[in-house]
Amino acid sequence: MNRSLSMGACVGMILMAAVASAETVAGLPVHIQRLSPEVVRVWVGDAISSTATVAVATTKGVLVVDTTGNTVIDGELRGIIARELGRSDFKVLINTHEHGDHTGGNGAYADCDIVGHELVGAGMAAAQADKAQSLAWYATRIPELERELAAQPAGSAAMATLQEQLTVTRLNHEALASKNKPVPPTKTFSDRLTLDMGDTAVELYYIGGMHSASDIAVFLPKHGLLLTGDTMSDKWLTDTPGCLASFVARAGVRHDFPLLLENWDLLLAKKDAVKVLVPGHWNGELSRDGFAARVEYVRTLWNGVNRCATEGGDLAALQAELALPARFPALVASPGFSRENNYMTILALWTNVTGQESAADRLYALVDEGQGNEAIGAVVTERGAKPARYFFLEGQINYAGYRFLQEGKVPQAVRIMTVNRDLFPESWNVHDSLGEALLAAGDAGAATASYEKSLALNPGNASATEALARIRNGAAVPGTNVR
Ligand SMILES: [Zn+2]
Structure with missing residues (x-):
């Protein structure tokens, strides 16, 4: 559907159009995007909101950020990355967060150091604990997709989309049903970590709270690349943004907002050193202004909630004061925002601050x-x-x-x-x-x-x-x- 995807509209001048070759993995089209001579971004699918893996050649070996979620696909993509970068000395895999569509393919890099936030492993284990429920979901979802697919006119766009969804769903089902155990990070951190990859420093910042408990940002000063995982996107390239669809703090997820804001500020302070922001899924973009607006938004809510809680104020009045249309008119139609997400985020912050x-x-x-x-x-x-x-x-x-x-x-x-x-x-x-x-x-x-x-x-x-x-x-x- 979007084979000639161009990222040129993004802040990055160094981005080049993604190339969709006739190459396929598990029946899915492969996309290869060069971010620089030493950095490549790969993903599968034209219509599904799949995770994009970023791979960087360094003097200490190849560094990979995120897997697409399935060892079959990721094993093949590893070969494609090796071919594109002209080397196969894979050393480090980084997970931007715990979700299965970013960690499910870790097994394809089990020979590497796997780096992530200290909560990634717990998140993966919790998902595994729901295995029986997930298997039951697949058991109904696969025949459902098959029926929907059979009902589409041959050659239609809807048919192509459903075919991709079905292929990925089947692969993920097989992976879950197999005896293969999840492969969690082997090296974890809590606040910040810098990896020494020879000529390439890799700065990791904890930015959990608005997507999952374990999100991190990955900054590569040498390439001016800031990888933000699934935390935000201010432009969607398809009408199915998937994980990038919402910007919201969820109840029940551990949040450390002071640390989140501190780390976001450190990233914003890099200003022009950040040349390109890269979300974790191929079908989203993020501009520096969009990033700054989202940081400012969370800071405003955080300060408002703290002030109200300190003064013994009323939560309902605070909800009205910080309502999206009233207080943030510029964000009303911005990707990831909604009245409901705003309401939920204020509640989550309130619970976090007051313990109520x-x-x-x-x-x-x-x-x-x-x-x-x-x-x-x-x-x-x-x-x-x-x-x-x-x-x-x-x-x-x-x-x-x-x-x-x-x-x-x-x-x-x-x-x-x-x-x-x-x-x-x-x-x-x-x-x-x-x-x-x-x-x-x-x-x-x-x-x-x-x-x-x-x-x-x-x-x-x-x-x-x-x-x-x-x-x-x-x-x-x-x-x-x-x-
Ligand atoms: Zn996610």
């Missing part, structure tokens, strides 16, 4: 377990406590109610939405949502009262007006309007 838990998550768990009013009350009475154990967000608790509705757990939805109504009695939206749950439960009388209360608080609430009309007309059949 989400009341919504706790309440959801308690209601789902069928716990009594005492357990629910113990959480609710914590609201406003100092120090606070939980943070209470009306929108998050409301969302938990809709989660129950989607799961068909109507009584649980009514229960958690009732708790939310009691917590936020002045919110027209919680009354509206509760009305919906009550209607789903078949209690038209209580639903009517809830919708009427919502309308009293917000006469412009059209959804309540419509729901009341439907109830009056008898059109609102209980249990059928669950969404």
Whole structure:
């Protein structure tokens, strides 16, 4: 689809167009991009968002950054790299982070030092622990892709895309089902590390937090190359950006934001010494301005969260203050950003700074377990406590109610939405949502009262007006309007 991929629009003048030869690996087209006489970037596929491996010739041997995720493919790509660089003395493999599409092919470099952040191994082990679940996923996904493929007109672009997806999915399935064990890094670091590769210094910086727990950036001063893994991209070359699709801090992932910001600053301070920024997948680009804007964004959120937490401020008010359209209009349409990602990132930072838990998550768990009013009350009475154990967000608790509705757990939805109504009695939206749950439960009388209360608080609430009309007309059949 994108065989004549040009990276010329990127900041790098030294980039040359990728060459798609007739060469294939495992039935997938191979792309070879020269970044300099001593640096080559290779990947497979035209349509899939595959990982691009960067290989550098140094006086101490060949250095490789990331595998494509599969030892079959990576074993063949290793041969292609050797041919392109004219040497086969592979010495070091670096993993930019723990994800399988960057580490799954490590076995093809088991004779090398494998370098990564100290959390890469744990991330790989956690993925391995989910092996049974992943195998089950492949068992349904492969026939599904086969059916989709069979339904496409021969020679269509959709057919070519599906064929690539199917090829890679089958290979990854075989690799997972095999007895081959994952090959984690043999040399790890926590904050920063510089590798001496003779004529080429290789600077490694921990930049985990916005993609996975273990991301690093790799800077090669000699070549002016900054490899940023999957952490960000400000231009997508296809409409399926894959791992580059979001820029967000995820709950449950270990974050060290002071260190992240410190290391980003060190990289930004290099200014013109950074000539080209290279994301970890072939179908993304990153400009220096895009990088700087993302650093500034995270710094603003981090400072805002710390200030608010220190002053004992309100998280909901902070969410409004730091809302994407209001505070960062220039980033609204920028790749990787969304209102939801922004909201999630603020929550993750808040949890990181305050150590507080989400009341919504706790309440959801308690209601789902069928716990009594005492357990629910113990959480609710914590609201406003100092120090606070939980943070209470009306929108998050409301969302938990809709989660129950989607799961068909109507009584649980009514229960958690009732708790939310009691917590936020002045919110027209919680009354509206509760009305919906009550209607789903078949209690038209209580639903009517809830919708009427919502309308009293917000006469412009059209959804309540419509729901009341439907109830009056008898059109609102209980249990059928669950969404
Ligand atoms: Zn990734």
